[in-house]
Amino acid sequence: MPKPAKKKKAPRSRAGSGHKGLAAHDHRLGASELRRIADKIFKLSEADETEVDVSAVTSALTRFANNTIHQNVAEQGIAISVRAVVDGRTARASTNKTDEESLRRVTAAALELAQVQPRNPALLPMLGPQKLQKVDRFNAKTAAATPADRARAVTRVCQMADRQKQTTAGIFSTGLSEFALANSRGLFEYYQETRAEFSVTILEKDSSGWAKATSARIDEIDPDALAERASKKAADSRSPREIPAGKYTTILEPPAVLDLVGFLFYDFAGTCVHDQRSCFTGRMGKKLFGENISIWDDVYHPVQLGPPFDGEGVPRQRVTLVEKGVPVNLVYSRATAKEMKAKPTGHGFSLPSEDGEAPFNLVFSGGKASTEEMIRSTERGLLITRLWYIREVDPYKKVLTGMTRDGTFLVENGRVAGAVRNFRFNQSIIDMLANVEMMGPAVRASGEESFDMVVPAMKVRDFNFSEVTKF
Amino acid sequence: MKSWANLAIEKALARRASYADVRVMDIRHRDLSTKNGQVGRMSEGESLGLGIRVIADGAWGFASTDRLTVQGVESCVDEAIAIAKASAMAKRHDVVLAPEQSFVDTWQNPFIKDPFLIPIETQIAVLLRADAEMRKVKGITLAEGSMSFRKIDQLFVSSIGSAIHQTKMQSGAGIVATSFAGEEIQKRSYPNSFGGQHMLRGYELIEELDLVRHAPRIAEECVALHSAAKCPEGKRTIILDSSQLGLQIHESIGHPIELDRVLGMEANFAGMSFLTLEKLNSLRYGSDIVNVVADARLAHGPGLGTFGYDDEGVPAQCTPIISSGQFTGYLTNRETAAAIGQSRSNGTMRTEGWNRLPIIRMTNISILPGDHKFEDLIADTDDGIYMETNRSWSIDDRRYHFQFSTEIGWEIKNGKRGRMIKTPSYSGITTEFWNSCDAICSRDYWTLWGTPNCGKGQPMQTMGTGHGASPARFRNVKVGIASSD
Numbered sequence: 001m002p003k004p005a006k007k008k009k010a011p012r013s014r015a016g017s018g019h020k021g022l023a024a025h026d027h028r029l030g031a032s033e034l035r036r037i038a039d040k041i042f043k044l045s046e047a048d049e050t051e052v053d054v055s056a057v058t059s060a061l062t063r064f065a066n067n068t069i070h071q072n073v074a075e076q077g078i079a080i081s082v083r084a085v086v087d088g089r090t091a092r093a094s095t096n097k098t099d100e101e102s103l104r105r106v107t108a109a110a111l112e113l114a115q116v117q118p119r120n121p122a123l124l125p126m127l128g129p130q131k132l133q134k135v136d137r138f139n140a141k142t143a144a145a146t147p148a149d150r151a152r153a154v155t156r157v158c159q160m161a162d163r164q165k166q167t168t169a170g171i172f173s174t175g176l177s178e179f180a181l182a183n184s185r186g187l188f189e190y191y192q193e194t195r196a197e198f199s200v201t202i203l204e205k206d207s208s209g210w211a212k213a214t215s216a217r218i219d220e221i222d223p224d225a226l227a228e229r230a231s232k233k234a235a236d237s238r239s240p241r242e243i244p245a246g247k248y249t250t251i252l253e254p255p256a257v258l259d260l261v262g263f264l265f266y267d268f269a270g271t272c273v274h275d276q277r278s279c280f281t282g283r284m285g286k287k288l289f290g291e292n293i294s295i296w297d298d299v300y301h302p303v304q305l306g307p308p309f310d311g312e313g314v315p316r317q318r319v320t321l322v323e324k325g326v327p328v329n330l331v332y333s334r335a336t337a338k339e340m341k342a343k344p345t346g347h348g349f350s351l352p353s354e355d356g357e358a359p360f361n362l363v364f365s366g367g368k369a370s371t372e373e374m375i376r377s378t379e380r381g382l383l384i385t386r387l388w389y390i391r392e393v394d395p396y397k398k399v400l401t402g403m404t405r406d407g408t409f410l411v412e413n414g415r416v417a418g419a420v421r422n423f424r425f426n427q428s429i430i431d432m433l434a435n436v437e438m439m440g441p442a443v444r445a446s447g448e449e450s451f452d453m454v455v456p457a458m459k460v461r462d463f464n465f466s467e468v469t470k471f
Numbered sequence: 472m473k474s475w476a477n478l479a480i481e482k483a484l485a486r487r488a489s490y491a492d493v494r495v496m497d498i499r500h501r502d503l504s505t506k507n508g509q510v511g512r513m514s515e516g517e518s519l520g521l522g523i524r525v526i527a528d529g530a531w532g533f534a535s536t537d538r539l540t541v542q543g544v545e546s547c548v549d550e551a552i553a554i555a556k557a558s559a560m561a562k563r564h565d566v567v568l569a570p571e572q573s574f575v576d577t578w579q580n581p582f583i584k585d586p587f588l589i590p591i592e593t594q595i596a597v598l599l600r601a602d603a604e605m606r607k608v609k610g611i612t613l614a615e616g617s618m619s620f621r622k623i624d625q626l627f628v629s630s631i632g633s634a635i636h637q638t639k640m641q642s643g644a645g646i647v648a649t650s651f652a653g654e655e656i657q658k659r660s661y662p663n664s665f666g667g668q669h670m671l672r673g674y675e676l677i678e679e680l681d682l683v684r685h686a687p688r689i690a691e692e693c694v695a696l697h698s699a700a701k702c703p704e705g706k707r708t709i710i711l712d713s714s715q716l717g718l719q720i721h722e723s724i725g726h727p728i729e730l731d732r733v734l735g736m737e738a739n740f741a742g743m744s745f746l747t748l749e750k751l752n753s754l755r756y757g758s759d760i761v762n763v764v765a766d767a768r769l770a771h772g773p774g775l776g777t778f779g780y781d782d783e784g785v786p787a788q789c790t791p792i793i794s795s796g797q798f799t800g801y802l803t804n805r806e807t808a809a810a811i812g813q814s815r816s817n818g819t820m821r822t823e824g825w826n827r828l829p830i831i832r833m834t835n836i837s838i839l840p841g842d843h844k845f846e847d848l849i850a851d852t853d854d855g856i857y858m859e860t861n862r863s864w865s866i867d868d869r870r871y872h873f874q875f876s877t878e879i880g881w882e883i884k885n886g887k888r889g890r891m892i893k894t895p896s897y898s899g900i901t902t903e904f905w906n907s908c909d910a911i912c913s914r915d916y917w918t919l920w921g922t923p924n925c926g927k928g929q930p931m932q933t934m935g936t937g938h939g940a941s942p943a944r945f946r947n948v949k950v951g952i953a954s955s956d
Binding site: 064096154210276390396426 | 522563656740864871929952
């Protein structure tokens with residue numbers, strides 16, 4: 001069970017040992033270059049108002065399987081997106097070509113697209129300069145990581161798997177991105193971020209284990225520790241037996257919680273409620289979850305990533321979405337806020353967008369229980385490492401289906417009593433969050449079905465497993 | 472394009488790569504959407520860049536860039552070589568590729584109307600008319616429509632002497648009606664859910680779909696679903712419409728036959744496959760009437776998996792996957808074909824764009840038509856459920872156990888289509904399900920569906936795949952399990 005990130009002392013990195021200051025792999029263009037591109041476009045534009053997004057990405061990913069590196073890639077690219085407004089109409093055109101002619105063409109294309117569509121009475125004037133809260137999510141060491149750095153870490157993990165007579169597969173990626181949003185009313189906002197990710201699966205003949213972590217700082221990623229955790233899961237889940245499907249008290253580790261509750265994120269959008277397709281439609285202010293469930297959107301949380309402004313440049317606010325089981329607030333873009341008589345929260349998508357807005361930095365209230373305490377307090381239940389292929393079955397009851405994967409265990413009389421075959425579940429997330437008996441501390445969790453969030457491990461009553469698969 | 476590709480190959484060979492291939496791709500897109508009478512998304516874009524794959528020191532490296540200058544391309548090649556040398560630190564053996572000829576060729580899918588030359592206001596007007604038709608139906612709370620167009624101009628050059636220029640034009644559109652009432656959200660889509668129908672065709676596809684004509688029907692069905700019967704629970708005979716059968720093929724045949732999955736290369740993310748190597752030519756995958764092919768040739772149709780050559784320069788082929796129920800073929804590339812002792816790749820390496828490594832992807836994975844008329848199939852069914860248009864889908868990471876639900880269904884009693892059923896669902900084990908197939912409709916009912924959103928790989932790549940199918944019947948299938956009750 002990972003400890004809460006903000007209390008965790010950063011482990012000494014064994015991954016980025018080749019770092020000696022900024023290396024050739026740091027391909028940042030910088031705020032001034034992104035501003036120069038935007039200024040060029042403003043000069044070329046004949047629109048009433050013009051907005052420019054410029055993003056640049058450098059990333060690399062080392063992929064391993066069967067205890068060897070089998071794919072190893074790097075990319076570098078820029079994207080320039082121009083939004084034109086003319087006579088109450090707006091549209092967007094994009095390119096990755098930075099020569100004068102291409103910039104001229106993309107600027108003209110945005111204007112031409114805008115001119116041929118119906119007027120949008122809800123379109124608001126662009127914003128002027130905004131005051132932003134600073135966030136620091138760029139780590140030079142992460143940006144400077146080399147293919148050899150990643151290969152060294154992966155080689156150690158492959159050697160560990162060899163020693164354990166196990167098979168490993170996974171990825172180690174590092175990268176940086178920078179983004180500038182500028183408009184012809186003088187707004188200019190810049191954000192840069194680094195990202196490191198290590199994900200590992202360890203396989204045996206009839207079992208598997210998995211672990212994953214992401215961070216802006218490569219020093220906070222410990223590939224060896226993650227591989228050891230996955231290795232132990234694989235060993236512990238040997239010889240799974242089949243037990244019947246049914247409703248079980250279930251202990252969900254943070255990645256499993258994340259991939260379920262991640263499906264709620266768009267339900268918190270004002271547009272989603274306005275369109276009457278949110279599970280919160282008609283339910284705002286009513287008790288829906290347990291008293292122990294509170295949820296915020298908080299881009300400023302110390303382990304979150306992401307820019308402190310939205311697609312129109314509105315500063316992001318910390319928003320309480322659920323308080324003691326009651327959904328109390330939604331997030332709003334500027335246009336949705338006007339439509340729904342609310343205030344913009346800084347969560348709008350780039351325009352034009354029919355989807356409005358969404359919170360991407362969810363933080364759940366946690367508890368103090370360890371996973372071991374959850375196991376000790378369970379007479380009969382299941383312990384779940386990870387979930388897979390989750391899809392929505394009923395959007396209003398918020399019933400999701402999916403599978404368990406990479407470590408599913410039976411808990412009996414307060415201890416783990418061996419591995420069991422994987423289950424299919426059909427479970428309402430609303431019901432699940434009304435049935436949470438214990439929670440661990442909220443940590444930055446990373447899965448495969450949702451973007452990363454800050455969530456706790458949970459012990460829930462009556463989780464509905466509907467069928468069993470063959471392994 | 473050619474000068475950048477040749478420069479990259481020359482530079483890679485000078486840096487002692489034993490093999491190199493380069494893709495220069497220029498991708499143009501147009502995306503439009505409407506919602507409740509308003510234009511939603513309206514954007515156009517272009518993306519040009521180069522990706523190079525090399526073998527150096529016996530291991531793979533890949534790098535990509537959009538800085539198409541001499542310095543940008545040379546730096547990209549240097550990066551690919553450095554990455555290959557890093558890969559070699561953990562290699563078990565040198566990469567071996569199945570032999571392939573070199574080709575110098577051009578290929579383009581045929582189309583009648585270039586969608587980028589159709590005025591955007593014409594395209595928006597179609598979506599807004601369909602939108603208005605849906606909202607005329609009382610009870611519709613949300614009407615949505617979308618169109619998307621892609622033109623992919625790509626040059627493949629390899630160190631074995633291939634130079635292949637391909638141009639693909641892709642079009643797609645769909646509409647969705649949604650109704651919220653009481654404690655329920657229902658929806659109906661046309662011609663398929665999750666974006667509609669997509670093919671390698673021009674704007675003529677959009678005209679043939681005739682979104683406006685179908686809008687009132689799906690809106691009426693959507694509202695009617697609120698008062699429809701619930702799906703019963705238990706074992707039933709089911710008949711799947713061709714679009715749902717297309718997705719069933721995608722999930723329970725298309726993914727498990729990817730040889731990279733079988734060999735463990737996708738184990739960390741997409742998972743593995745129950746189709747272990749000893750099952751080739753020995754597993755009874757389906758009943759005698761089940762014949763499935765992986766066919767990338769234009770002769771199969773203009774599907775999202777149609778091309779002249781794959782992205783490592785192997786010509787499009789038709790591979791028998793299931794022959795009279797027997798499992799007979801995997802999807803392979805040059806490396807995995809060699810790994811299992813096959814003499815040639817069957818040409819399934821595909822990349823999302825210039826900045827992604829080609830990986831094994833589905834082409835057009837299609838079930839061959841049977842001989843039933845649809846009306847006869849219904850008349851021949853005493854007690855069953857006809858299910859139409861996917862609503863949710865999920866399958867385990869080895870592709871054994873699946874669960875699907877559809878937007879709408881109809882009870883079949885004594886050979887007649889009866890009352891409507893809301894959100895019918897079914898589940899099962901892949902091989903048991905395909906062995907329960909006892910009737911497939913004829914070519915007259917066969918459609919080559921496009922799935923534009925198939926995700927695979929790390930970093931994730933989204934790819935379009937094709938799935939030809941006609942309605943088919945399956946016996947003794949578990950239904951009604953998709954509920955939290």
